[in-house]
Amino acid sequence: MPSFIASEQSKSGSHAQPMRMSRQAVIEIGVNALNEVGSESICRVCIKYGGSCCNGCHHLVNGIGCTARNTSCTAWLCGNLKYLLYATGYLEEWNAFWRQVPGQSFREDHTPDIFAAEKPLHLPAIRQLGEALAADLQELATKHPAVGFIHTLRDKMDKNIDQLNHCKNDPKRRKRMEKNIKALTSPFHRFQSELQEYHLRLGESE
Numbered sequence: 001m002p003s004f005i006a007s008e009q010s011k012s013g014s015h016a017q018p019m020r021m022s023r024q025a026v027i028e029i030g031v032n033a034l035n036e037v038g039s040e041s042i043c044r045v046c047i048k049y050g051g052s053c054c055n056g057c058h059h060l061v062n063g064i065g066c067t068a069r070n071t072s073c074t075a076w077l078c079g080n081l082k083y084l085l086y087a088t089g090y091l092e093e094w095n096a097f098w099r100q101v102p103g104q105s106f107r108e109d110h111t112p113d114i115f116a117a118e119k120p121l122h123l124p125a126i127r128q129l130g131e132a133l134a135a136d137l138q139e140l141a142t143k144h145p146a147v148g149f150i151h152t153l154r155d156k157m158d159k160n161i162d163q164l165n166h167c168k169n170d171p172k173r174r175k176r177m178e179k180n181i182k183a184l185t186s187p188f189h190r191f192q193s194e195l196q197e198y199h200l201r202l203g204e205s206e
């Protein structure tokens with residue numbers, strides 16, 4: 001892992017001069033950023049109830065996990081993680097970072113070993129928010145006997161957030177999408193309360 005490249009990102013501000021970025025470094029940056037937002041606890045609940053996005057992938061090896069980490073799978077967000085970044089206001093930060101990474105495909109990539117990138121990725125350490133969302137999902141999965149309830153919810157959040165991003169110039173439709181997302185995520189009580197505290201802390205530090 002060329003660590004100089006990862007540290008290069010931390011030295012440069014947003015939209016700095018183009019920097020040389022390696023495929024391995026962006027994967028590491030993405031995985032670390034997801035860890036910092038608490039993705040692991042969310043995935044644990046999802047996988048426990050059979051919703052892993054790696055299901056059926058031939059790169060998944062029992063007892064080992066993924067044997068072919070790539071830029072595509074690192075960049076990809078399911079509805080749960082997308083909602084976490086949407087609600088905290090970091091979805092565009094994530095998307096803009098990955099838009100500059102070439103060669104993404106499905107469960108594999110053709111990303112060059114080294115390429116030029118301008119934008120670093122800055123996600124905050126909000127692990128407690130990810131953990132709160134995981135706890136809400138766990139409770140929902142236990143409460144709702146319907147198999148795959150939390151996975152259907154995940155997919156609905158995914159669809160609505162995508163649609164919201166696709167109607168930037170249509171305020172009426174945007175409002176509808178925002179309302180849908182609010183209704184879908186209304187059972188996330190722990191998460192909403194953590195989010196409120198997070199915003200309060202942000203306000204105090206500004």
Ligand code: SF4
Nearest residue numbers: 042043046052053078
């Ligand atoms: S679908 Fe989302 S929550 Fe589930 S394992 Fe994949 S990334 Fe994690």
Ligand code: SF4
Nearest residue numbers: 054057059060066073
């Ligand atoms: S390649 Fe992607 S889908 Fe396949 S096991 Fe790895 S992370 Fe999962």
